[in-house]
Amino acid sequence: GFRLTPFPRKLPLRRKKPGMRLAASLALSAIIILVPFLLIFSMPPSAIKIDGYFFDWDRAGYLTEDAPTADPLIDIMQYSMVRWNDVVYCYVATTEKPFLPGNSTPVAIYAMIDIDNDMSTGYSVGELGADRMIEIMGWNETVQSAKVYIFPEMGNTSDFNSFIPDGNVEIASSGNKIEFSFVENTGADPTIRFFSKSHSGSQDAARFAIKHDRPALRAEINLRMPEVVLPEIREKVMDITIESKRGNARLTALNFEQLGNASSYRLLVYDGDELIGQSTSDRVLIEPSVEIIEGFPKTLHVFAIVGDGQNTSSFGLSLLPNNITNEGDPVILEVRQSGAKVSYIGQIPDRIVIDGAFADWKNGYVTEDPVGDVRFINSTIGKDPAIDITQYGMYSNGTDVAMYLSVVDNIANGTYLPRDIALPVPSQGLPPIKSPELIGADIAGAILDTDLNVSTGANASNLLGADYLVFIAGKKGMILVSELYRWQGGPDDGEWTIVGPVQVAIDVRRMEFAFNISWIGLGDLDVAAVMFFMTDWKEGGDMSDSILPLAKWQQDLYSRAFGGIIINEVYNVRNQPDWVELYNTGSEPISLSGWTLYDGNRLIAVLPDIVLNPGEFYVISGLNLQKLVAIRLYDNSGRLQDAVKVAESPWPRSWGRTGDPPYYKWTWLVPTPGELNPGQVAIPEFSNVIIPILSIMGFFVFIRLRNRRKCDGRS
Structure with missing residues (x-):
């Protein structure tokens, strides 16, 4: 029924549970958050969009570097590539933002692209022949340019400047991440390696080259051969540690290039103690194949047995990156040197041979050079392993002049990315380089003053008058140019002309080169002054710390120097009186009357009428030497007897000879004026x-x- 009332009727309602309300809210939030991820991971890996959002690369996958190796702005941390139909998508991330806000200094990211997977075509980038290049440059949180370049079929494979602009690329960036794409309609499956560079010249390179949906391999080679190998004896050549990323790979063969002139040898490859391949040729099949599991590097050991009857011949191997898997997976090689790259068989030859084996230089004629004395473009002194000279020397047999240089590591290193970097020279007056392929190369060589007159020839840092120049340019262990130049004309109006080619051979740290001594017109009794140098593409440089005398018969020169007066010790200390010590290493008394001592081209001493007996010392004191000084000693006939280059020391130490006679080795010492130096072996009476x-x-x-x-x- 009904009832009449002025008040509404109230019905009891069911109370809501706050826990369910919270659960519903959480469920709705989870759906909102997870749905985009589910959608991304439900898409195929090839579904990449260049939009500045990088979730799609989490699904596609990327390769992560193990540890920082460079300036955080250019340190390549992650990278990937995906091919979908005719479009190639790329991703690269650095440790920190490459284009910092408020920073107008440019940073560049490069992708070197090998379209046909052929090392012999395109710009040579180690294991790749780059047919195409992407250059991305930016600053102040903005990508300023993103261009694609193609390499012409007739381009010089060593010339970075052969690349031709071919349009722009689609690109997006955010923070430390960049993604871009380009069209590739040839149907090929390209290989890509990423690089980066700052305006100051510092660089980084991805440790792996990558290919769509394929494992990426890296092989670290450690050269382990002794300087001399014995015939018919198993000798270790190298260890190869192979690492795989983006999946597992299967090793089916190792391909080598033979170095040296050995006519017979056998190669053996071991996995631990198990023999997995052997061959009498340069290709070793791995049977059964070896699986390289991602995250578990595999180390293989390569041995060689050289045949008998090849004494003084040479043998070595270089691993090639191609076709080590049946699928053609990309491989990057890194070489370290614990032993020799090329060795002599049986015994060392009794003369210097330019063959890449360096045991013949152990016969002598090599001088030590202090480490850490590289001078950079801003005039600071420091370390650069690729151009920091550790040893130098030379030898002449009357027909050829052989010279030797070694550095801390990676001689003739150079750079793949030399854009806007001019080719350096070690001092004024050296040849202008007109070949664009040499831009980005490291330079090595020697300056020769054949008339011992600093006022003739090209001025070489006011130390020598350069009449001849050995000029050797290289990139990444490959020699591009090796020539002997001659200076034609006066000091101010002359020019360099090519005399002829210089024979050269290198390994990871050492270089030897030679030319015909008749090219420099050195007579039987003449002596030339020689200074060695190294300089890199960033205009840093190092010079030998002594100027060596060169004679047509080098053994006669050293016999004469050892049997006569030599510069034995030099004290050149800041804000202190300097001195030079002479030492009579001969068996007869020698008069010093009329002998002269020069500091560069400055006469600093005329020696008195005294006689120096065998084994006696004479100290020329009260000198004021220059900061970087080339000291030369002449006899009373004006003939150069000895020479050494010394830098000023901030500490009370001297630069002196040490070791066994004839004292080729120089080092920093506790000063001992008038007596034998520490470590210097006395000459018997x-x-x-x-x-x-x-x-x-x-x-x-x-x-x-x-x-x-x-x-x-x-x-």
Whole structure:
């Protein structure tokens, strides 16, 4: 029924539970958050969009570097590539934002693209022949340019400047991440490697080259051969540590290039103690194939057995990156050197041979150079392993001049990315380089003053008058140019002309080169002054710390130097009186009357009328040497007797000879004026017992020199 009332009727309602309300809110939030991720991961990996949002790359996958290796602005941390129909999508991330806000200094990201997967075509980038290049440049949180370049079919494979602009690329960036795409309609499956560079010249490179949906491999090679290998004995050549990313790979073969001139050898490859391949050729099949599991590097050991009857021949191997898997997976090689790259077989030859084996230089004629004395473009002094000279030397047999240089690591290194970087020269007056392919190369060589006159020839840092120049340019261990130049004309109006090619061979740290001594017109009794140098594409440089004398018969020069007066120790200390110590290493007294000492082209001492007996020292004191000084000692006939280059030291130490006679090695020492240097072995006193022994030694030296001349074709 009904009832009449002025008040509404109230019905009891069911109370709501706050827990369910919270659960519903959480469920709705989870749906909102997770749906985009579910949609992304439900899409195929190839569904990439260039939009500045990088969730799609989480699904596609990317390769992450293990540890920082460069300036955080350019340190490549992650990278990937995906091919979909005719479009290639790329992703790269650095450790920090490459285009910092408020920073107008440009940073560049490069993608080197090998379209046909052929190392012999395109710009040479190590294991790739780049047919195409993407250059992305920006600053102040903005990408300023993103261009694609193509490499012409007739381009010089060493010339970075052969690339031709071919349009722009689609690009997006946010924070430290960049994604871009380009069209590739040839149907090929390209290989890509990423690089980066700052305006200051510092660079980074991705440790792996990548290919769509394929594993990426990296092989670290450690050269382990002894300097001399014995025939018919198993000798270790190298260790190869292979690492795989983006999946597992299967190793089916190792391909090598033979170095040296050995005619017979056998190669053996071991996985631990198990022999997995052997061959008498440069290709070793791995049977059964070896799986390289991602995250678990595999180390293989390569041995060689060289045949008998090849004494003084040479042997070495270089691993090639191509076709080590059946699928053609991209491989990046990195070489370290614990032993020799090329070794002699059986015994060391009795003369210097330019063959990439360096044990023959152990016979002598090599001088030590201090490390950490590279001078950079801003005049600071520091370290640069690729151009920091550690040893240098030379040898002449009357026909050829052989020279030797070693650095801390990676000689002839250079750069793949030399854009806007000019080719440096070690000092004023050296050849202008007109070949664009040499831009970005490291330079090595020697300056020769054949008339011992600093006022003639090209001025070489006011130390020498450069009449001739050995000029060697290289990138990433590949020699591009090796020439001997001659200076034509006066000091201010001359020019360099090419005399002829220089023979050269290198390994990871060492270089040897040679040319015909007749090209520099050195007579039988003439002496030339030689200074070695290294300089890199960033205009840093190092010079040898002593100027070596060169004679047509180098052994005669060192016999004369050892049997006469030498510069034994130099004290050149800041804000202190300097001195130079002479040492009579001969068996006869020598008069110093009329002898002269020069600091560069400045006469600093005329020696008094005194006689220096065998084994005696004479200290020329009260000198004021220059900060970087080339000290030269001349006899009373004006002939150069000895020379050394010394830098000023901020500490009370001297630069002196040490070791065994004839004291080729120089080092920093506790000063010992008027006596033997620390570590310097004394020359035995001449007596009735010693003289016959030296006579016998002299006879064997004579026989050895005569045999050398016969080996060189002289009767």
